[in-house]
Amino acid sequence: MMKEVGSHYKNITRKDIETYLELCEPCQQKQNNIKKGIVVKPIISSEFNSRCQVDLIDFQSQPDGDNKFIMVYQDHLTKFVVLKPLKTKRAEKCHSGLPCKNK
Structure with missing residues (x-):
């Protein structure tokens, strides 16, 4: 200045x-006029598999045989992670790989 x-x-x-x-x-x-950050209310889980986060990692450029995707499932309470190889990212295939699915 x-x-x-x-x-x-x-x-x-x-x-x-x-x-x-x-x-x-x-x-x-x-x-x-200081801007306040976003106030985030944490998600509280009370039991295993009551809440989870699912992500798909795309490996189409480097497939492992027929597997082109990896599904990453993480439980919110325990942070337990399950990795599942997938051939497609269609909902039916992803749902069959979830450990917490309703039967």
């Missing part, structure tokens, strides 16, 4: 700039 001010005005000190910024109402409003 000193370079910018110095290129347009002479004999302006750093203290002058600090005093101006302290007294400038729009500058103070910008500083006080």
